[in-house]
Amino acid sequence: MRARIDDVAKVAGVSPKTVSRVLNNERNVREDTRQRILEAVRSLDYRPHPSARSLAANRSFLVALLYDNPSPSYMMEVQDGVLEACDAQRYSMMLQPLDATSPRFVEQVEKLISERRLDGLILTPPISDHVDLLARLREWGTPFACVAPRDHSCAGVVLDERRAACEMVVHLASLGHRRIGHITGHPDHGASGWRLDGYRDGLERCSLRYDHRLVVQGHFSFDSGVVAARTMLALASPPTAIFAANDDMAAGVIWAANEAGLLVPRDLSVCGFDDTPMSRQIWPSLTTIHQPCRDMGRIAANQLLRAIREGEGAMVYAKFALCLRGSTGRAPDRPLRGASAGRHG
């Protein structure tokens, strides 16, 4: 049978309360007492009972990671980071997939919090921008941290995506591209706006004119990338480079280029955003922007735990990195027209 706190107390010659103090890193325990207790814990291989602890302390030591994100690689990395941070602080993480567009969304989250007695929440895009939910959480006093929210006035973590997108466009321009297209992301995601803004910043920095025909709405999905690329490639003067707001859509662009008989990057340069594993597995490998998702998960969790303990967490800025790979190259000497030139030609 497992040892209990009273057993440890007996072995160490103290009261159970003092053992509890040591285990919870409370102050006001003499160093020799602490050592004696830790030694007893070790010798008995004592493991505190989580349910007893949370019942008595009136806290669950449990946080939930809320998501409604179709990208498994993104979520898996964020998740690993969150787990890492929670483990380190003896917290548990639970996972909750949700439909953020459901009319009962806020209600579902409320139910989750009260059923599981959650100590806090980590919100990922697009949930991190759900204004109703954020307002309610503040009202209820539920601690939370956001990954990549539009509004930076809460605890969490963000990337300077606008600057990243700008740098990508500048890079394309440095390769000689003058007609650079952009496929925007899902309108519910803050990232879509930042990336579009960054695209415009980049054009401006390179003195390129903004052309609305070169900006097509996508939804972060592969299929929407295919459709948007077809639209752009059918223009009278199509772009020589397309910057998609994420990798899935960029893969769609490459797909559409292949379909049209274009060779990437000879006839068309393509780049994405996110650095998903897939971006290295397609031909040609995709030029993209790396987000440190795992770090971001860890940071968000740490800020949440700080908010739980100290009442408030901070908004931390994470670093991006351009990944220059095979899908971008020098602009063709003369712009090509649609599907007129391709590998089969």
Next chain:
Amino acid sequence: MRARIDDVAKVAGVSPKTVSRVLNNERNVREDTRQRILEAVRSLDYRPHPSARSLAANRSFLVALLYDNPSPSYMMEVQDGVLEACDAQRYSMMLQPLDATSPRFVEQVEKLISERRLDGLILTPPISDHVDLLARLREWGTPFACVAPRDHSCAGVVLDERRAACEMVVHLASLGHRRIGHITGHPDHGASGWRLDGYRDGLERCSLRYDHRLVVQGHFSFDSGVVAARTMLALASPPTAIFAANDDMAAGVIWAANEAGLLVPRDLSVCGFDDTPMSRQIWPSLTTIHQPCRDMGRIAANQLLRAIREGEGAMVYAKFALCLRGSTGRAPDRPLRGASAGRHG
């Protein structure tokens, strides 16, 4: 303040114990009493306290999903299925990434079980084949369920991967291919053996000779697929079709084919296994075999919960499906030699 069980009991005019009986679906409660209690629960919006419940019942109502699998899409789907099943039965799931090759692996799992007071485990490949761990779990009497284990004598779920692989090879042969290569998976995964066996079954069914030069060891990674494909394509008489044991390696094959200037599927047919999202995002889209990962997660969890309740669960067989897409086509009239013919020719 949240309602407690005593409040419900008072409103319904019964003892707390009877409320507990209703909430836990115990027998021997009169129907009208049950209804009265459910009504009281509803009117007070009562939510039982998980920690109190698990402390008193001496069970955590918590299972862990153990994984050491580099494929985020696979794990994410399994995970979603497990969550679905656990939610439905008022169980919680926790996630535990592990390094199955660590010498302290079994010890870590033991620690996890006793620290979290886990009621059971779900093991995914390659952990589901860790014989030491399985032996210890049986010794400790810890309920567990396996996803795709080599040994089918436990609770869990499997696919007839051998037959799936066989059908894929038969399909390739029906397209006229006579030299069909195979890239095997990671040797620690049971799936690698089944898929290889199925490959040999398929050859035999089509009266094709097994040629050891056409079978190259891979490790389920994209890079290992590239390397293996280069090896095979450099043969004096290279294959006209390559069946990789998973999609990541198949993507590697397509990459290597592009690198060698070969056109898929004109010069080389390629197929994979798993039907990852990536398989539809590369050009050409990948012929592969669909595994119902989400269903498999759900089934595994349900069998585990049955094992927890009733002492034993079953091994359930899930169904695969061939996905015929763009990366496979009719065999070339005359086999090509290595990189001698390509799009740039």
Next chain:
DNA sequence: GCGCAATTTGACAGCGCTGTCATTTCTGGC
């Protein structure tokens, strides 16, 4: 209407820990 077994319900203790607050021990200044 009676007796006996089966069904339904309740009383009570206690799961293993921590919060509160009281008590004891230590520390430093005189």
Next chain:
DNA sequence: GCCAGAAATGACAGCGCTGTCAAATTGCGC
């Protein structure tokens, strides 16, 4: 060596539920 205040420790109750077992109620054959 004494005292006030700070630091360290302990006694005790109780967090909210369920297991055990006893008590009350019901059903049924005669």
